[in-house]
Amino acid sequence: MTAPDPVRAARALRGAAAGVLALEGIAVLFVPRGIAQSGDGLSGGRLTALLVLAVVLVLAAGVQRRPGGVLAGTVLQVPLLLTGLFNSVMWFVAGAFVLIWLYLLQIRKELLGTPFRDPRPTPPDGPGAAGEGTP
Template sequence: MKAADPVRAGRALGGAAAAILVLEGIAVLFVPRAIAPTEGLGAVRLTLLVVLALLLILSSGVQRRERGLYIGTALQVPLLATGLMTAAMWFVAGAFVLIWLYLLQVRKELVGSMFAPVTVQGPDDADGATTG
């Protein structure tokens, strides 16, 4: 099933991807509070978590770009790795990763590809003639 307007669907799904990344960044910012009383919060852990949260939030801003989905998908791996710091993050990050995979699947169904940029066929492109 393709969307009637793939460009509009691509933009909407880009906005959803950006929102998911912001929520992931906020969730990562809660991890230091969770591990501080039990396991202790060292400078290395705190730095890694804050950098990951900032990367997630900043990557939400590049979802309109061609490589935005690649960056967001790559950041799902370190998000899932936060489960090594506290067991609860296996479930939280796992839920976010499943949502991200679902978003990619919906994008594939509506736009035609998980990662390819959405292109619009102009009136000159339909007949196969080259322009320029």
């Protein structure tokens, strides 16, 4: 099944992807609190890695309009999932986000025919389209 208007569908799916990535960035910001209360504690390296990941996830949400935005978001799912090494609860939280992301890619594939490329706009039909009938 493909969308009747693939350009609009791609725009809507990019918005959903941006929303998921922004929520992932916010969720990563809660991890240092959980690590600080655990046995090992919060080291400077762990805090830096988590803050960098949170900022990169939010920035990736902002670049979803660009051609490689969905691919960048897909790549960032791996470090998000690896935050489970810092706090075991993040295996579940990040796993839920990864499943949501995979579902979003599946919807993109069904509606657009491909999970990563955006559709090309089709020229409108009728007089005046493609320069016909205009002086």
